[in-house]
Amino acid sequence: MAAQGAYGRLEAIFGKSSILGDALAMLQWDMAAMMPEGGAEARADQMALLQTLAHETVTAPEIPDLLVRAEGEVGDSWEKANLHEMRRQWVHAAAVPADLVEALAKAESTCEMVWRKARAEADFAQVLPSLRTVLALVRETGQAKAEALGVGIYDALLDQYEPDGRSAEIDVVFADLESFLPAFIAQALEAQARRPAPRLPSGPFATESQRRLGHEVMAALGFDFQRGRLDTSLHPFCGGTPDDTRITTRYDEADFTSALMGVIHETGHALYEFGLPGGRWRHQPVGRARGMQMHESQSLIMEMQACRSPEFWAWAAPRLAAAFGGKGDEWSADNLYRLGLKVERGFIRVDADEVTYPAHVIIRYRLEKALVEGRMELSDLPAAWNDGYARLLGITPPDDRLGCLQDIHWFGGSWGYFPTYTLGAMTAAQLFDAATQADGNILPGIGRGDFAPLRGWLGANVHAKGSSLSTRELLVQATGRPLDAKVFEAHLRRRYLA
Amino acid sequence: MAAQGAYGRLEAIFGKSSILGDALAMLQWDMAAMMPEGGAEARADQMALLQTLAHETVTAPEIPDLLVRAEGEVGDSWEKANLHEMRRQWVHAAAVPADLVEALAKAESTCEMVWRKARAEADFAQVLPSLRTVLALVRETGQAKAEALGVGIYDALLDQYEPDGRSAEIDVVFADLESFLPAFIAQALEAQARRPAPRLPSGPFATESQRRLGHEVMAALGFDFQRGRLDTSLHPFCGGTPDDTRITTRYDEADFTSALMGVIHETGHALYEFGLPGGRWRHQPVGRARGMQMHESQSLIMEMQACRSPEFWAWAAPRLAAAFGGKGDEWSADNLYRLGLKVERGFIRVDADEVTYPAHVIIRYRLEKALVEGRMELSDLPAAWNDGYARLLGITPPDDRLGCLQDIHWFGGSWGYFPTYTLGAMTAAQLFDAATQADGNILPGIGRGDFAPLRGWLGANVHAKGSSLSTRELLVQATGRPLDAKVFEAHLRRRYLA
CATH class of the missing domain: 1.10.1370.30 (Neurolysin; domain 3)
Incomplete structure (x- = not known):
């Protein structure tokens, strides 16, 4: 049964980001365990794109407002803990401007x-x-x-x-x-x-x-x-x-x-x-x-x-x-x-x-x-x-x-x-x-x-x-x-x- | 040197879709050659999400207009052929309503x-x-x-x-x-x-x-x-x-x-x-x-x-x-x-x-x-x-x-x-x-x-x-x-x- 309201919307957003993370994890494993050398450049492109999409997902402009509204909706302790961890993920993702993320990755x-x-x-x-x-x-x-x-x-x-x-x-x-x-x-x-x-x-x-x-x-x-x-x-x-x-x-x-x-x-x-x-x-x-x-x-x-x-x-x-x-x-x-x-x-x-x-x-x-x-x-x-x-x-x-x-x-x-x-x-x-x-x-x-x-x-x-x-x-x-x-x-x- | 204008924008859009397609191709290979049975459901989620994202990319609302404007911009025969194939991909992706795509996939x-x-x-x-x-x-x-x-x-x-x-x-x-x-x-x-x-x-x-x-x-x-x-x-x-x-x-x-x-x-x-x-x-x-x-x-x-x-x-x-x-x-x-x-x-x-x-x-x-x-x-x-x-x-x-x-x-x-x-x-x-x-x-x-x-x-x-x-x-x-x-x-x- 899917959750409703602002909190439900957050579950959908973070769920999507998790699935992107799963895809990334498989590509990462392949890179280390299977990929021939020549695939490195294309793989970097694939992973960078999925990382960008995951980042865009958890920093969507609606999120700060959803996080506030969801506070009043969460019932049991697991939902509360989930919201707490959502906020943490969002803070880590949103606190740093995109150009700094990119500069650090390059460096x-x-x-x-x-x-x-x-x-x-x-x-x-x-x-x-x-x-x-x-x-x-x-x-x-x-x-x-x-x-x-x-x-x-x-x-x-x-x-x-x-x-x-x-x-x-x-x-x-x-x-x-x-x-x-x-x-x-x-x-x-x-x-x-x-x-x-x-x-x-x-x-x-x-x-x-x-x-x-x-x-x-x-x-x-x-x-x-x-x-x-x-x-x-x-x-x-x-x-x-x-x-x-x-x-x-x-x-x-x-x-x-x-x-x-x-x-x-x-x-x-x-x-x-x-x-x-x-x-x-x-x-x-x-x-x-x-x-x-x-x-x-x-x-x-x-x-x-x-x-x-x-x-x-x-x-x-x-x-x-x-x-x-x-x-x-x-x-x-x-x-x-x-x-x-x-x-x-x-x-x-x-x-x-x-x-x-x-x-x-x-x-x-x-x-x-x-x-x-x-x-x-x-x-x-x-x-x-x-x-x-x-x-x-x-x-x-x-x-x-x-x-x-x-x-x-x-x-x-x-x-x-x-x-x-x-x-x-x-x-x-x-x-x-x-x-x-x-x-x-x-x-x-x-x-x-x-x-x-x-x-x-x-x-x-x-x-x-x-x-x-x-x-x-x-x-x-x-x-x-x-x-x-x-x-x-x-x-x-x-x-x-x- | 990246192309400019409407055509350049189309190259960026279709380039992104191609990279998503590459990631999908690797996940598909893994599914057939490496994946243990228990991974099937999660893999289906990963692939469905990437397919949706690729579909959204090549059916973005701006594309029909870009395709028309780009006609006047393309110079050499490769750009022309590229624009022709972009249009084909867009037609195949956009011609069919999402609920029909989903119904067919399920069937x-x-x-x-x-x-x-x-x-x-x-x-x-x-x-x-x-x-x-x-x-x-x-x-x-x-x-x-x-x-x-x-x-x-x-x-x-x-x-x-x-x-x-x-x-x-x-x-x-x-x-x-x-x-x-x-x-x-x-x-x-x-x-x-x-x-x-x-x-x-x-x-x-x-x-x-x-x-x-x-x-x-x-x-x-x-x-x-x-x-x-x-x-x-x-x-x-x-x-x-x-x-x-x-x-x-x-x-x-x-x-x-x-x-x-x-x-x-x-x-x-x-x-x-x-x-x-x-x-x-x-x-x-x-x-x-x-x-x-x-x-x-x-x-x-x-x-x-x-x-x-x-x-x-x-x-x-x-x-x-x-x-x-x-x-x-x-x-x-x-x-x-x-x-x-x-x-x-x-x-x-x-x-x-x-x-x-x-x-x-x-x-x-x-x-x-x-x-x-x-x-x-x-x-x-x-x-x-x-x-x-x-x-x-x-x-x-x-x-x-x-x-x-x-x-x-x-x-x-x-x-x-x-x-x-x-x-x-x-x-x-x-x-x-x-x-x-x-x-x-x-x-x-x-x-x-x-x-x-x-x-x-x-x-x-x-x-x-x-x-x-x-x-x-x-x-x-x-x-x-x-x-x-x-x-x-x-x-x-x-x-x-x-």
Whole structure:
């Protein structure tokens, strides 16, 4: 039954924008997983046009008036939440003039190209002018959104990825993390040094065997192959739509763990999409995933919580041995379990383990906040980056390729994104803790390759909620408290010091 | 340099519609080649929305006035041709009221579903009511377009697939065909019976080997893998865009010829797309392929002319033997050549050889024309169908599954499409004849797997012309005369009676 009045009109408008977004998501997946190089220019035209049409849809002149009139019409809490999210989408879309959007998009794509070469040559100076342009336009964008949202400039950028995310709260949890992390890393490394090193199974591991194993594990986790696929791309991701979720991975024949844990990670994202509310809410803002913090928590609850447990390896170890024809002790559950928990102080974020990862993120968060708020100069970035690594991880990158040039985010215009990685990891620990306490069948289930109990809890407490609650409300309802670094700390202590 | 004035505005409008069409083409390809079942409903929503947006674009209220004003602005012949094709697109889009378009789309999809069951059960009566609804709405559509175009109702429908195609001309060439075809089929069968039968290589032929062979042959024909892909789908087709052309096939492990000749056929379509004019014309109506007759000619010139020649098999035979590890006489060029020329009176069009195929088409053309023009009742279709087969092919289908229920076209709303198959086959023969006469290197090139000379001639005389000429003008410029059944007849006589 379609809603009437101003609110009903808004549902129609945002529904249309969602369908355009779905089409865009499929074109994006194809670009990464299927498209031959020669299609790039035409694809850019297609995506730019659909983006423009979607933007025009949610910034139609009638919308401000509809948003006001609809306030008096919405009845239940879901309609109210939907209207709230509509307003947020409209603010983000309408706050920034079209010429600024275009200028930023151009600057991002120029800077990204320069960055590729600068990174390869470890030469920050090369990309500095382009990055200055990007940052200036990002700050202009952030300022416009900050005024419209009534928040600070950094929070306005953060809000694009983590709705209602506020740096004041992040500062608190990251300070909690930082208060124990440097010492804890040292303790974990000492504990690790005292144990015999796990043995690495030796390859090669045929891509086809890895793909079959990936499908087997995806099926156990609950991936619905009637509503999704696994393919290959240079940068693994979860794309598509809730009805047709496309995850990708890449295969390294020398090391099966990267694809395996990557597939598990993306399956966590996919399960969130599958579990979102359907029906009337399928194409409404309230029906979408809550934000990047919660989305990352769903991938990490699978990759870092469920599938690095001894229970998981008890189930998975014989399957891995069978998949690769592996024999010997290195294929034992215990060895594979310990292999998955190796801690190492490294320079590269994407290669980091769960113990050191937050340090990488905290460094980036502090730097991007200072840069966005104008408290720091871009020319000081390399030195400040290296200081952060020395202080939090006790290591100093030998060059900027292993330092501030490693991540695409800033060069591609994603400022305010980094904290969601670690907020997601902490959220995952807190949700898994609550889930396993609420349902004693979850861990034994995982030990049999039965993820239904875990999926059931996540489905009811996270997935089916869509965006009807804020991240904070959702977490309080599901776990009894807001995000708490203590839970993450306790998880790390149990796992690495026990 | 963008065009100015009313004409310039039209280029912008039709350019936008073309980009939407490209996005649609990619979603369509994905639906057939990649999409899991569960994505069907969401995909239908995406495609319906993009179709609506494209329709709104080319029926904007300003267009009739722009078309008139632009008449005084267009300078060169390409701009003139472009404006002519814009008007055609606008007439087809604007002539039919939106509620009729919607009613027909619904009736088609209902009828298609009923047809699948009716065909399986060989029960025409079951689908007759739905087909009546489709035909009534098709006739209403045809009448509206006929008035707008100033042509008869059948020609109005034909014009959707073959711009400027006129049944008066088709009647002449089909009468020419019919005057020799029944006797010729008998002669070809007699000649075939006098020769020792070719031997069938025995399988199974692994899908992976077939796929590799397909890629090898595509590369030889000139398929640009930087601008396209080969994948698998239930119904093979050529889709995507000129920059990113996606062809599909299906594999039968018992018979490699269906996939091989299918891949060659779709590659012919793809080469046409690759060769269309780019730059300013890439997204303009004048830059598109001329019509279904010319498009089919480009697939058949590869499948039926170039790649059923003795020269082709001299090159291909050792490659096939190597692909499948084949040994023995059945892998000789001569045997494979003769295997590809088997003539048989059959009931099923899609399985027909090039000698009997026109008979299948002539039967359908006469029937659909009579039905559209109201000179025949749908309830008389099965009997009339069987009469046609008796008269033209000397065989009578045992049931309607092998008779008038075999093709999806009418049930899916495609009326006026059938003649383009045989017009395409005749055009292919005429173009190949002219090409090989103009360039003595074409056939020897094919004998070395070098299709560059053929591709060069087709590129210059067909592909690069886009829609700047009518099909008739294009054929006259390329071959010195309009479509002439005598050339096709001569080709058949040379190949089957020599």
